[in-house]
Structure formats: C-alpha cells, structure tokens
Amino acid sequence: MKNSTLGILMLFCFNTFAQKTTDSLEIWTMFTIGNLVNAKAHEFAARGLPVKIIHKTGDVLWEVEDEDAEYKSEIEYIEAHNDSVWEQLKNRGFKNPRKSYEEQFQKERADLEAALELFNENPRIKRYQEVRSKDQFPNADIKKITDGVYQIELWSLDIQNPLDTQKKEFVAKVDINTLQTTVVKLE
Numbered sequence: 001m002k003n004s005t006l007g008i009l010m011l012f013c014f015n016t017f018a019q020k021t022t023d024s025l026e027i028w029t030m031f032t033i034g035n036l037v038n039a040k041a042h043e044f045a046a047r048g049l050p051v052k053i054i055h056k057t058g059d060v061l062w063e064v065e066d067e068d069a070e071y072k073s074e075i076e077y078i079e080a081h082n083d084s085v086w087e088q089l090k091n092r093g094f095k096n097p098r099k100s101y102e103e104q105f106q107k108e109r110a111d112l113e114a115a116l117e118l119f120n121e122n123p124r125i126k127r128y129q130e131v132r133s134k135d136q137f138p139n140a141d142i143k144k145i146t147d148g149v150y151q152i153e154l155w156s157l158d159i160q161n162p163l164d165t166q167k168k169e170f171v172a173k174v175d176i177n178t179l180q181t182t183v184v185k186l187e
Contacts, residue, residue, distance in 0.1 A: 025049075025085050027101070028056040028078045037112045040142050044112075045105040049097065051085065112142065115150045115174040122181045125154070128169065135159050138169075148177040 029042050042053045056078055082098075089097035119125055132138065136156040143151045152172045158165035172183040 025051045025088060026054045026081075027051050027085055028054050028081050030075070030078060031055045036140060036142065037109060037116065040144075041105050041109040041112055044108040044144050045101055049089065049094070049101065050092075051089075111148060111176055112150070114176045115142070115152065118174050118176060118179060118181050119152050119172055122172070122183055124183045124185065125170065125172070128154075132156065136167075137162075145173070149173065149175045 027042070027046060029038075031039055039055060042055075046053050056074075086098040094100075120129075129138075135158060137159050138154060138156050140155075141153045143153075145151055150173070152170075152174055153168065154170040154172075155166055155168045157167065170183055170185055172181055174181045
C-alpha cells in the first residue's frame with residue numbers, strides 16, 4: 001500500500017513538473033533597448049486580446065548552424081511560438097487576430113511617434129533638453145489615455161549615483177487629434 005501510494009505521488013509530481021510552462025498566451029516580441037515607442041505600441045495593440053506581451057530578445061539574436069535543429073534562429077523560434085498563440089486565439093473565436101494585432105500595432109506606433117514629436121516640439125521641453133545637466137540621465141514613460149491622447153512622464157536620475165535619485169521632471173498630456181500639448185513642470 002505504501003509503495004503504490006508513493007508511486008502515485010511520484011507520478012503526480014513528475015507529471016506536474018514535466019508540463020510546459022510556456023503554454024500561456026504570450027506574444028513574444030523582439031525589441032531594441034531604449035525603444036519605448038515599439039514596446040508601448042505592442043502593449044497598446046494587445047489591449048482587447050487575452051494576451052501578455054513579453055519582450056523576449058533584442059539587440060543580440062542567436063542562430064545555429066546545426067541542420068537538425070528545430071529552429072535555426074531566435075526569430076524562427078519566436079515566430080513559431082507566436083503562430084501557436086494566433087491559432088489559439090482563432091480557436092477562441094477571434095477573427096484574424098494576427099492581422100488585427102499587426103494593423104493596430106502599426107497605428108499605435110504611428111500615433112506614439114506623432115505624440116513624441118509634439119512633446120519634443122514643446123518650448124518648455126526643448127529648453128529643458130538644452131539646459132539639463134549632463135549628469136542627469138533622462139527617462140520617459142507613456143500611458144495611453146484614449147485614442148490619440150497620451151500622458152508622457154519625463155524624469156531623470158543622477159548618472160553618478162543612480163540609486164534613489166530618480167526625479168520626476170515633467171508630466172504632459174499630448175493630444176495628437178488637436179495637436180495640443182499641456183506640460184506641467186514638477187519641482
């Protein structure tokens with residue numbers, strides 16, 4: 001009795017740990033470090049889909065020369081994974097999920113580029129960029145409020161002492177529909 005119970009328990013544990021952990025609906029992306037536009041465009045394009053965006057790789061990609069390898073490159077590996085996600089979404093009733101996502105991604109990317117252009121053309125932001133201390137490293141984040149309206153936060157941190165030196169500089173509301181940018185300087 002003890003042996004059969006132990007055997008069943010071991011079988012259960014083995015089966016649990018042997019299951020794949022990548023079966024979730026994750027869209028894997030390739031990104032370039034510092035490319036806020038693409039990262040956010042992927043995030044915004046995924047809204048409405050039951051997926052999570054995972055930035056898998058970027059500036060350095062792997063390739064193999066082994067003819068028997070299932071995937072010859074990281075790009076093939078990512079595309080194969082995403083193909084299975086698109087198929088699962090189709091099976092859940094989404095019509096042309098890949099095409100819809102890619103179209104939405106291109107729209108979001110263009111809108112974000114327009115928003116950042118408006119933001120950077122603002123006289124207060126231009127002046128800040130000119131007088132910003134070279135010891136202060138700028139960083140930004142973008143949140144989508146509604147279609148064509150974004151909140152952009154600009155902050156900096158001390159290059160010499162990056163820990164606990166993050167300072168919020170500006171918060172701006174950018175509307176690409178009306179071509180208006182409202183900037184609030186923070187102290």
